[in-house]
Amino acid sequence: MGRVGRRQRLVVVGGDAAGMSAASQARRLKGVDDLEIVAFERGGFSSYSACGIPYWVGGDVEGPDRLVARTPQEHRARDIDLRLRTEVTELDLDGRRVRARDLDSGEEQWTGFDRLVLATGARPVRPPLPGIDAPGVHGVQTLGDGQALLDTLAATPGRRAVVVGAGYIGVEMAEALLKRGYEVTVLNRGEQPMATLDPDMGRLVHTAMEGMGIDVVAGAGVTAIRTGADGRVRAVEAGDATYPADVVVLGIGVEPETSLARAAGLPLGVYGGLLTDLSMRVRGHEDVWAGGDCVEVLDLVSGRERHVPLGTHANKHGQVIGANVGGGYGTFPGVVGTAVSKVCSLEIARTGLRERDAREVGLRYVAVTVESTSRAGYYPDAAPMTVKMLAELRTGRLLGTQIVGREGAGKRVDIAAVALTAGMTVEQVAALDLGYAPPFSPVWDPVQVAARKAVAAVREAG
Template sequence: MSKGKLVVVGGDAAGMSAASKVRREQPDREIVVFERGNHTSYAACGMPYFIAGQVSDSDQLIARKPAVFREKQNIDVRTRHEVINIDVDSKKVEVRNIKEDSTFWESYDELLIATGASPIRPDFEGIDSDGIFGLSTLQTGIDVFKYIEKHSPKKAVIVGGGYIGIEMAEALLDLDMEVTLFDMAPQVMTTMDKDMADLIAEYMRESGVNLFLNEKLDSFEAKNGTVTSVLTDQREVEAELVILGMGVKPNAALTDGTPIETGVKGAIKVDKKLQTSVPGIWAAGDCAESYHLIKKEKTWIALGTVANKHGLVAGINLSGGDLEFPGVCGTAITKFKDLEISRTGLSEKELEESGIKYKTAMIESRTRSGYYPGSDKINVKLIAEENNGKILGGQIVGFAGSAKRIDTIVTAITAGMTAQNIVDLDLSYAPPFSPVWDPVQTAARRLV
């Protein structure tokens, strides 16, 4: 049964997944979506590949445009409209029409906050200079593409060695730029253990990236308002283009001054049904908390997979269903050129912080039978609980055919399997796909 008018704040993965599910279940319900940007339902993860020219048109990254939602699904999507205030007592949101620079109040019966996350952009000197970009929305990706097209930069600096930093390093190398990457941490990919991250760093340097770790960003220098160099605590590097990949933070400022509670890392606090602390108000996607399946506690993980699943669960519950979001393991995958990278579960650092005793195994194997053409290296690290052998985490770094094996590991974690259970799995085998002992099973054998 419909609970009246639904207002959704945010028109990307979580917001539109929820709105679409509600529409399928409740064809006559009034649904209004406010999106402060120009686009809805886009693949932000595809931006580095669009910038590199591997995706020929930004429209290819859009799953469904606002007009389609309006005309085919009768969802009132209003782009360039930013919700700036929530009055929970009167059940209204204050909306700014960005194009007209005017504001108005919109009523709701139920409200879903799906405002996503934003790049961390510290207040360094010169950070607002032209040529410095953070990637979050599709529009920011388009802005980078147009800037490169117009200015043809030859020297690029990336600040941060996480997913965005690594993917953009590949993209800018493909565009024949000299690429320098800084990170204040002693390794790239801090969600992984250093022994695995070092394999990535070595390959990046071999591929031509000037990689500097353990260096803190100090400031940016500019001439006539355009960036010219990046300064760290150890050096100065020329820059005609700068990409900030320093992480993201949840867009939860909309809850300020309301009874809506925030939790881990400032994300909006939700229960497993994605309800906030205020009845009738829900939150989903990168702005909201999740539940960690291994730690058994609230966490915050900004990933497109999580956002889409959040949206589906919220949509089911908003349309009268009763479903809980089961939780996350932090599974993620990326690549740098030919090197595939993936991880799931907890790292050694996280386990030490959690006080869980563990054991590890790290092996080097082959992606296919060694004699088969195209066989290449794969490194697998498995982490298991010390006492019972239950799998707690896994990391993979290797070449073609490596990274998606992480799905076997996260399935094992979700099912509560042990290293022996993985060894016993009846996995498929043929020389073009795997050695007779799959590398994941080879790692598991070291733990039993």
């Protein structure tokens, strides 16, 4: 039931991409007289690009203000009551209210809602290791985290950095620290960096990073972080080895920040993320929506729920939520798992399923790998790239694509992403009418070269 005799109130928990996109879209559709919007953000910034933090740390872009898409003042000018440094500590769904604490004054108060949006994001994985909270050990998730790391780099005379983890955050931070003049060691528990790739493609990343001067150690499960007499980090222990460190960056990954939702009894998936319907409404709760890094989404290729923390999805979730809250209509159908990254001059991209993913969901497949170039081979600066493609047996349906190469490689994954979303076969991909000129691609685009090879492999397998 709504509030009788007064405006409806939308409460948003989380002031970054999903939350403020939802608030802004709802405001566009609903006037101030119809909808009051209150948003709580425990940090000091709103609507910012967390994806840009490694490039700020590395000196490629200025920050933090340049990473802010819309300032708190701009949100407030649109009659969105955005309260920074205010943390929501409890959800009372039966009473339709949230309790929030001002982090500066310590004052707490309850705020009622008619509709609630949860956009609490994700938190960096921080294993309970000795010394994990020592000065000089940094997670990198918010603009505040980025500034804290830069402050440490400015105040630390030593030039040895250890990055724990070799996923997207780990390799991007390794590049940033290398650009800052640090000797960089990356400790990775897995066989190869970039576990979102198959090991044979991850091996290409490993070799390239070593060639850039980054020491990548595989099978290195960190057991402790050692500190000096001043309490600051001095080394990282992994197995029987010790790696000196003046600064440590945790790039182990993130997990959904759903502690409030869990305490309130909201439905969570196997990865700990909130479960929603296509409208981004929390399942079983009529007036509660959720979006961004705190939710799980449908993988359109495997048919299973996944946790895919990306800003692109968060902004789309917010648009869908805001449309539905504001009286319009929108849905978020799911993802195919597309991601792209880089470490120095190496571009890394993937979409769809890895071999392990295909096996886990019971799909039989063929896998092919091809070597090609970003431009016609005779054109100046043609750069090498490796494309791996998976196709389903019998049907030839495209299941996944991975690309590792130099300039011009990464964004080619979008061809495969569109094909996956459309449910295309590798034969259809090979027949696509793509743009061609020698400065842009060979006569056969590398993705289509892989598709042709996959077609042959499917036919050979019968």
